[in-house]
Amino acid sequence: MTPFTYHKPASVADALALLAEPGATPLGGGTNLVDLMRKGVETPDHLVDVQDLPLGEIAETDDGGLRIGALVSNTALAAHDRVRRDYRMVSEATLAGASQQLRNRATTGGNLLQRTRCYYFTEPGYPCNKREPGSGCPAKDGFNRIHAILGESDACIATHPSDMCVALAALDATVEIEGRGGQRQVPLVDFHLLPGDTPDVETVLAADEIITAVTLPPPSDASRQSVYVKVRDRQSYAFALVSVAAGLALGADGQVEDVRLALGGVAHKPWRAFDAEDLLRGGPATDDAFRQAGEAIVADATGYGHNDFKIPLAPRTVAVALGKALARAQRASGDAR
Ligand SMILES: Cc1cc2nc3c(=O)[nH]c(=O)nc-3n(C[C@H](O)[C@H](O)[C@H](O)COP(=O)(O)OP(=O)(O)OC[C@H]3O[C@@H](n4cnc5c(N)ncnc54)[C@H](O)[C@@H]3O)c2cc1C
Numbered sequence: 001m002t003p004f005t006y007h008k009p010a011s012v013a014d015a016l017a018l019l020a021e022p023g024a025t026p027l028g029g030g031t032n033l034v035d036l037m038r039k040g041v042e043t044p045d046h047l048v049d050v051q052d053l054p055l056g057e058i059a060e061t062d063d064g065g066l067r068i069g070a071l072v073s074n075t076a077l078a079a080h081d082r083v084r085r086d087y088r089m090v091s092e093a094t095l096a097g098a099s100q101q102l103r104n105r106a107t108t109g110g111n112l113l114q115r116t117r118c119y120y121f122t123e124p125g126y127p128c129n130k131r132e133p134g135s136g137c138p139a140k141d142g143f144n145r146i147h148a149i150l151g152e153s154d155a156c157i158a159t160h161p162s163d164m165c166v167a168l169a170a171l172d173a174t175v176e177i178e179g180r181g182g183q184r185q186v187p188l189v190d191f192h193l194l195p196g197d198t199p200d201v202e203t204v205l206a207a208d209e210i211i212t213a214v215t216l217p218p219p220s221d222a223s224r225q226s227v228y229v230k231v232r233d234r235q236s237y238a239f240a241l242v243s244v245a246a247g248l249a250l251g252a253d254g255q256v257e258d259v260r261l262a263l264g265g266v267a268h269k270p271w272r273a274f275d276a277e278d279l280l281r282g283g284p285a286t287d288d289a290f291r292q293a294g295e296a297i298v299a300d301a302t303g304y305g306h307n308d309f310k311i312p313l314a315p316r317t318v319a320v321a322l323g324k325a326l327a328r329a330q331r332a333s334g335d336a337r
C-alpha cells in the first residue's frame, strides 16, 4: 500500500475543502476502497473519511418520499420500516448484496460508487483501459463470464456490481451531490455512465464533490408491489450474474397500469428498461407479455463468449421477477376488496 494521509472532518464544508486537494478520495465504510488500496488498484494521496459527517439519517421528505443520508448503512436501509413497506425492491436488493457484516459497515454513498469486479481491473498486473486509459481491454478476448451484454464499448465491457442501485434506478431515485459550488440533484439513471471511450470516467461526480443523500420519490403501488430477483453462482455472498428489479400495478381491468423494470449484472450501469416498460404498460399482465418484454431488452445484446449465457438468462429472469411482482399486485388487490 502506498503512503497516504488520513483526515476525519466533522462537517461537509471541511470535507469538501480537504477534497479540493489533488489525490484526495472520500472513504465511506471502506469495504471496497480499502481492498483496492491493498491491491494497489487505488492509490489515494489523502483519505477523507466521511463517517463523522451528519449524513446518517433516513427522513421523510415533504412530498412523502424518503431522503436516505449517504452514510446510512446497507443494513439500516434494508431494515427501515418504510423502505420494507413502500419500496420493497430496495430492501430486497440491498439484502441480496454482500454479507451481514459487510452490510453493517457499507454505506449508501459507497454502494453507489463501488468499482467493477472485472478480474483484470482488480489485478494491476494486467492492462485495463479503466485503470490505465489506453492500455487495452483483456476481458473482451479473455475470461468474461461476469461481463456486460448491453451498452458496452470497444474500450470496456465491465459491469456495475451493485444490487441496491438496480432498485434505485427502477424507482426514479435521485442522487444529492454537494461540492464547494453548492448542491445539485442528479437522477440515479443519469449518475452512472456507459463506458464509451472513457471507461475510467464512471459517474458524473467530480473529484471534489461528495454524495450527501439519495432521495426516493413518494411511493406508488408499483414501488410497494415490487421484487428483486438475483441470479448468481452461489445463493449468498456472490455478485449478480443477472438481476431484475420489478414493480407492477394493475388497473381495474387487470391490465398493467404501471410497471418498473431495471436489470443488474448486464451493463456498466444499472440498466433501466424504459422501452420494455412502455411495451408492458396498458397491456395484459401475462407470462407471454412478460417474456416478450424481456426478449425486447436483449434484442441488441452482444455476448463475448463466456457471458453468452446472459442473453437468454436475462429475459427469463425478467419474466420470473414480473411474475412475482404480479402475485404481489394480485394479493394487494385481493386484500383491498
Ligand atoms: C466480499 C464482498 C462481496 C460483496 N458482494 C456484493 C453484492 O453481492 N452486491 C453488492 O451490491 N455489493 C457487494 N459488495 C460491495 C459492497 O456493497 C460495497 O463494498 C459497499 O457498498 C461499498 O460501501 P462503502 O461504504 O464500504 O464504500 P467505500 O469502500 O468506503 O467506498 C467505495 C467508493 O465510494 C467512494 N465514496 C464512499 N462514500 C462516498 C460519498 N459519500 N461521497 C463520495 N464518494 C464516496 C469512495 O471514495 C470509493 O471510491 C461486496 C463487497 C465485498 C467485499
Ligand code: SF4
Pocket: 116, 118, 119, 120, 121, 127, 128, 129, 130, 131, 136, 137, 138, 139, 140, 155, 156, 157, 158, 199
Ligand atoms: S472490461 Fe473494462 S475494467 Fe475490465 S479489463 Fe476491460 S477495460 Fe478493464
